Amino acid sequence: MAFKIIVLAKQVPDTRNVGNDAMKADGTVNRSALPAIFNPDDLNALEQALQIKEKNPGSEIIILTMGPPRAADIIRESLYRNADKGYLITDRRFAGADTLATSYVISKAIEKIGKYDIILSGRQAIDGDTAQVGPQTAEKLNIPQITYAEEITSITKDKITVKRRLERGVEEVECTLPVLLTVHGSAKACRPKNAKLFMKYKHAKTPTELQTLDDDYLGQEIKNKAFLNIEEISLDDLDCDLVKIGLAGSPTKVKTIQNVVHTAKDSMKLEDNDDDIKSLMGELINNHTLG
Amino acid sequence: MANFYTDNEDIKFHLNNPKMKIIVDLKERNYKITENEYHDSDGLSPDDLKPHNYEDALDNYSEVLGIVGEICGDIIDPNAESVDEEGPTLVDNRVHYAKGTDENMLALKQAKLTGMTLPRKYGGLNFPATAYNMAVEMVSRGDASLMNLFGLQDIAETINAFADEEVKKNFLPRFASGEATGAMILTEPDAGSDLQAVNLKAHLDEATNTWKLNGVKRFITNGNAELSLVLARSEDGTKDGRGLSMFLYDRDDTVQIRRIENKMGIHGSPTCEMVFKDAPCILIGKRKFGLIKYVMALMNGARLGIGAQSVGIAEAAYREALKYAKERAQFGKTIDQFPGVYEMLTDMKVKVAASRTLLYETARFVDMYKVYEEIEEERKLTLEEKQEMKKYKKRAGFYTPLLKGLTSEYCNSIAYDAIQIHGGTGFMKDFPVERLYRDARITSIYEGTTQLQVLAAIRGVTSCLFTEMMEEYQSAKVAPDLEYLVKHLKEMKNEYVEAIKLVEAPEDNEFLDFHSRRLVEMAGNIIMGHLLVLDADRDSKFKTIAEVYIKKGQPENTEKFNKIKTIDRDDLGMYKALSV
Numbered sequence: 001m002a003f004k005i006i007v008l009a010k011q012v013p014d015t016r017n018v019g020n021d022a023m024k025a026d027g028t029v030n031r032s033a034l035p036a037i038f039n040p041d042d043l044n045a046l047e048q049a050l051q052i053k054e055k056n057p058g059s060e061i062i063i064l065t066m067g068p069p070r071a072a073d074i075i076r077e078s079l080y081r082n083a084d085k086g087y088l089i090t091d092r093r094f095a096g097a098d099t100l101a102t103s104y105v106i107s108k109a110i111e112k113i114g115k116y117d118i119i120l121s122g123r124q125a126i127d128g129d130t131a132q133v134g135p136q137t138a139e140k141l142n143i144p145q146i147t148y149a150e151e152i153t154s155i156t157k158d159k160i161t162v163k164r165r166l167e168r169g170v171e172e173v174e175c176t177l178p179v180l181l182t183v184h185g186s187a188k189a190c191r192p193k194n195a196k197l198f199m200k201y202k203h204a205k206t207p208t209e210l211q212t213l214d215d216d217y218l219g220q221e222i223k224n225k226a227f228l229n230i231e232e233i234s235l236d237d238l239d240c241d242l243v244k245i246g247l248a249g250s251p252t253k254v255k256t257i258q259n260v261v262h263t264a265k266d267s268m269k270l271e272d273n274d275d276d277i278k279s280l281m282g283e284l285i286n287n288h289t290l291g
Numbered sequence: 292m293a294n295f296y297t298d299n300e301d302i303k304f305h306l307n308n309p310k311m312k313i314i315v316d317l318k319e320r321n322y323k324i325t326e327n328e329y330h331d332s333d334g335l336s337p338d339d340l341k342p343h344n345y346e347d348a349l350d351n352y353s354e355v356l357g358i359v360g361e362i363c364g365d366i367i368d369p370n371a372e373s374v375d376e377e378g379p380t381l382v383d384n385r386v387h388y389a390k391g392t393d394e395n396m397l398a399l400k401q402a403k404l405t406g407m408t409l410p411r412k413y414g415g416l417n418f419p420a421t422a423y424n425m426a427v428e429m430v431s432r433g434d435a436s437l438m439n440l441f442g443l444q445d446i447a448e449t450i451n452a453f454a455d456e457e458v459k460k461n462f463l464p465r466f467a468s469g470e471a472t473g474a475m476i477l478t479e480p481d482a483g484s485d486l487q488a489v490n491l492k493a494h495l496d497e498a499t500n501t502w503k504l505n506g507v508k509r510f511i512t513n514g515n516a517e518l519s520l521v522l523a524r525s526e527d528g529t530k531d532g533r534g535l536s537m538f539l540y541d542r543d544d545t546v547q548i549r550r551i552e553n554k555m556g557i558h559g560s561p562t563c564e565m566v567f568k569d570a571p572c573i574l575i576g577k578r579k580f581g582l583i584k585y586v587m588a589l590m591n592g593a594r595l596g597i598g599a600q601s602v603g604i605a606e607a608a609y610r611e612a613l614k615y616a617k618e619r620a621q622f623g624k625t626i627d628q629f630p631g632v633y634e635m636l637t638d639m640k641v642k643v644a645a646s647r648t649l650l651y652e653t654a655r656f657v658d659m660y661k662v663y664e665e666i667e668e669e670r671k672l673t674l675e676e677k678q679e680m681k682k683y684k685k686r687a688g689f690y691t692p693l694l695k696g697l698t699s700e701y702c703n704s705i706a707y708d709a710i711q712i713h714g715g716t717g718f719m720k721d722f723p724v725e726r727l728y729r730d731a732r733i734t735s736i737y738e739g740t741t742q743l744q745v746l747a748a749i750r751g752v753t754s755c756l757f758t759e760m761m762e763e764y765q766s767a768k769v770a771p772d773l774e775y776l777v778k779h780l781k782e783m784k785n786e787y788v789e790a791i792k793l794v795e796a797p798e799d800n801e802f803l804d805f806h807s808r809r810l811v812e813m814a815g816n817i818i819m820g821h822l823l824v825l826d827a828d829r830d831s832k833f834k835t836i837a838e839v840y841i842k843k844g845q846p847e848n849t850e851k852f853n854k855i856k857t858i859d860r861d862d863l864g865m866y867k868a869l870s871v
Binding site: 191193194196217 | 366
């Protein structure tokens, strides 16, 4: 059984390697100081898609990302890992979107792409940490969703079984297709890039990138080879309600951002004896840290 | 999120050596698709993968090495400790790698890195040996034992060089896809350094017209491999190397793995003792050429790989030592500020740089002659091309044992110093240096001990080949501020020529062999000194390194020269008398 899989992926600033210049004076993220990377959980999602494809020959993986033109990197990186095709949703008019406006545009793009069996996305992105875009997209497409997915244990023509990683254990659930899964960071890490596919796809470009390409040979190559063309989706390609996109469609407003520095206020020294431990236990129970 | 390629600019520096251009132009046949190229086993067309010019090819190497670097930093290195602890196990005649080794191999397979130097038509990447050995260096830095699995790509390459087309078509894609690993099955209980004594029998079974193997092999790295090259005696009644042939064995149940060795280091790599009982196999190339031609080619590739492994382990040990020395404080300051420690750290850094520059110089020589050999299979070479091929084959033959002998010893001394810098802590199993120290030890033993490498290199260092290299290096134009270093190197060379005269004068080979290690080390100091000066000419950061190396090398050479002057031929008698 071949499946059509859509993977939602985001290019994010690498917030795991934050230096002093990571924030601007106004409290917003200084994107130029942080390298742009493939959102880690989305890589876990891509690996799940690749495993489905491996076990079900003929399956197709479509990678869908939304962002500025340079987010085409996400599509290339997915092609290097054996995704089949990619779309970049990019349009200045989408800028300033919060999760609501983003999931609206993504759901419209998915409707345009057409029939699918499974949509996979990371649980959350490391820049906003909302974990909302996946679930909102499922709601807008009116399909069931399984969040916190860690492993797809089985998948057939109309049924999927998924292990969910929850705070206090693991839950196994079953669902009909089509379905949207948000994949947890504890799922299997994504495989490395394939050297051959890298060489095959490294010159893949979006129409926007082609405009600034100053290489006649490559330009001709890309014209000749369909697989070197990454499609862009703009507002004009979608049937969108203008009040639901971009800044206008985003009810989320950032009021203030505080820089919180954790410091230890006071410390207590315990001796290795029963009395000290007993008195600490009493204290913790009294202030409701325990019990 | 570590990347062993991007965190070490020196590898890229060597990849960008201008001498790569001619290699890559030849390797890619001037970037035109030839009739010999066709769709590979992954269904990719030659047009999908072929670079369109030198920059494109170099970018491919660099980016793919970046993928290797990522796998090394994120998967291989973090697994190294558990691989060392767990090691492989033997159950029901099957070898199971440590869990971490399996993970590492899967990642390398998924990334399509298991046939880096094989032609594209067999599923390989058609990379030069230089780029491949950069991958070997990084893998070894992450886990030296994994190099023994990843670094066995020379086996496929040997098949590619000597087998007929049908064998290549049938077997090479299995290496390239990562489905099969390889082994070179040479050593026997009584045939180690002296492979002429190999006794495993090969006979042609008339009934089935198949070659069959019978006998015992020992100390076989990855003996459990799916595809192995076996050296066996095909000519009944012969006693020496001329009775040996090379066979390809596709693993089945006719070979029993009797045990895997319990080793001091490289725990992740299984070392097998194997019993062949009528094991069917395929003759590779011509009968009787097994040792004299094919094994020599195979070993030379493997020795280059050990050079890369030595550099990788040395790099890891140096980094561990530097990190520790910067953190560890005693007497109110970090220990890297004490002369006794910073001298060691600098020596280590300089030795790593010297080893690496020799490694990639050697790899380029190998690439040069191999690419002409490849082209020779397609068309007749011009006289000039033939001369080039011969020239570089000789150079590779000279530099390969020089590299293997010297860098493996450097690697050991660097690992030793790394432990020393850690002090008592380094003697505990708590830090990676302890593993690195154990892993380093094998590099100067397997694929021919240092003592054997020295004997293989001595003909080169006492011949006109050395003079040819000196002329080339000395005449290279370098920046004015480096000329004084070349002057020192010229002095070293003159002293070295005097030493050679002394040793050759009695026309006694035993006397030459006795001093051979000193001579090879002297030559090594001069050659690596020149290479570092050339590096400094391309990038000024190597200037101090070259300076330190030469300033240390010159008195070292003088000391060796004095020893040669002091211990004359008659003194050998004392050494013999005391060694009993």
